[in-house]
Structure formats: C-alpha cells, structure tokens
Amino acid sequence: MPVVHGVSPSPFVRKVRIFMAEKGLPYELEPVMPGNVPEAFKKLSPLKKVPVYQDGEFCLPDSSVICAFLERAHPEPALYPTEARALGRALWFEEYADTKIVEVLTPVFSQRFIQRVLFKQASDEALVEQQMTTLVPPVFDYLEAEAPEDGWMVGDEFGIADVAFGTTFVHLRHGGETIDASRWPRLAAYAARVLARESIATLVAEEEAAFPAA
Ligand SMILES: N[C@@H](CCC(=O)N[C@@H](CS)C(=O)NCC(=O)O)C(=O)O
Incomplete structure (x- = not known):
C-alpha cells in the first residue's frame, strides 16, 4: 500500500490526505515530524520537507506534485478542471x-x-x-x-x-x-x-x- 510520510497538522500533509480521501485512495500514514527528520528521510525528500508519497521504489515529495501525479494516476473522480x-x-x-x-x-x-x-x-x-x-x-x-x-x-x-x-x-x-x-x-x-x-x-x-x- 502507498505510504504518505508526514504528520497531519502540517497543512501540506493534510492537503494530500484530503486529496486521497476524495479519490478514495488507501494509504498508510508514516509519522515524520517536520524540522528534525531522520537521516534516511533526506533520501526521500531532498528539501527535507513533508509530505512525501511513496509507493515501493517510487517516491515523490511536495503536495502539489503529489496531487498532480495522483490525478493522472487515478483520474476519477476528477479534482482538476479540464477547461x-x-x-x-x-x-x-x-x-x-x-x-x-x-x-x-x-x-x-x-x-x-x-x-x-x-x-x-x-x-x-x-x-x-x-x-x-x-x-x-x-x-x-x-x-x-x-x-x-x-x-x-x-x-x-x-x-x-x-x-x-x-x-x-x-x-x-x-x-x-x-x-x-x-x-x-x-x-x-x-x-x-x-x-x-x-x-x-x-x-x-x-x-x-x-x-x-x-
Ligand atoms: N511546497 C511544499 C511545502 C512543504 C512544507 O513546507 N512542509 C513543511 C511542514 S508544514 C516542512 O516539512 N518543513 C520542514 C522544513 O522546512 O525543514 C509542499 O507543498 O509539500
């Protein structure tokens, strides 16, 4: 199952969680506190920020990037206008x-x-x-x-x-x-x-x- 790294009080982690809930996508939340991230996390997120989306070897940081990716990967229901x-x-x-x-x-x-x-x-x-x-x-x-x-x-x-x-x-x-x-x-x-x-x-x-x- 995909993993979202971060903690929900982060507005950007919550943004991804809302987006995934709207699409009905399951995930596990891996708690990573922003600020003092573990060494291994820096490999997933070069800017050392949460959220990060991970599906096996595939890793994406940044809420806007993650949402755009998920829209393409899971088009329904559409959350971006087409016009x-x-x-x-x-x-x-x-x-x-x-x-x-x-x-x-x-x-x-x-x-x-x-x-x-x-x-x-x-x-x-x-x-x-x-x-x-x-x-x-x-x-x-x-x-x-x-x-x-x-x-x-x-x-x-x-x-x-x-x-x-x-x-x-x-x-x-x-x-x-x-x-x-x-x-x-x-x-x-x-x-x-x-x-x-x-x-x-x-x-x-x-x-x-x-x-x-x-
Ligand atoms: N543009 C990024 C911003 C992410 C961001 O700033 N996350 C904060 C938590 S709310 C963070 O991880 N800060 C830690 C740091 O700046 O070192 C996104 O949309 O995901």
Missing part, C-alpha cells in the same frame, strides 16, 4: 493557498497549536493579535472577492482549489481563530461549506482527538 482557464484559476488558487495563506496563518498556528497544544507553553498572544489584525485581513479581503456565493471555488465540482483552501481553513481552526462572517460573509460561508466536506471533517475530527485543545 484551460478553469484549470489556470484552480492552479493559481492552490498556489495562493500553499504560499500566501499558509504564510500569514502559520504564526497563529505556531503559537496557538505548536506552543500551546503540543508544547503546553504560553502562546505569544501579542504576535497572534498583530498577525490577525494586519497581515491576515488583506488575504481575507482577496478571498472574499473570489469566494463563490454557493458551491465550490472553480466550476461546479469540489476540486484542487477547495482542497488547498480547505487545509488552510483547518490551519486557522487549529490556531483557534475563525473568519468573521460580518466582515467576510462569502468567505466565511465558503469556509464553512469546505470544512463540512466529509473528507475534511473526518480529518479534523481525527486531528482534534489526537491533539486536544489546551
């Missing part, structure tokens, strides 16, 4: 989620989840407050303008953009924050729909059971 512009938008949203959203939310996640839940230490609330009032709002403003009134981010079907956004919404939730629906109503409603998706809700329940809030 060129829709595909372009979906790939852009995936990139934006992986880079900008993860970047602005990670300090919040690190303080509230890594510091407080995992290490049982006090979180730097001033840092969280600063992040949530300065760097996060412009990102939410952009997403509010792009979020669909109903349904999914690109086209009619749940897809890679929703997978990539979904894992960042869980990242925010682990950071103990929500999207203010009075300021960003479309985004808040979209995030709620995404978080209610079975593939995501199941992982959230698993993660919250494994790492109870402090």
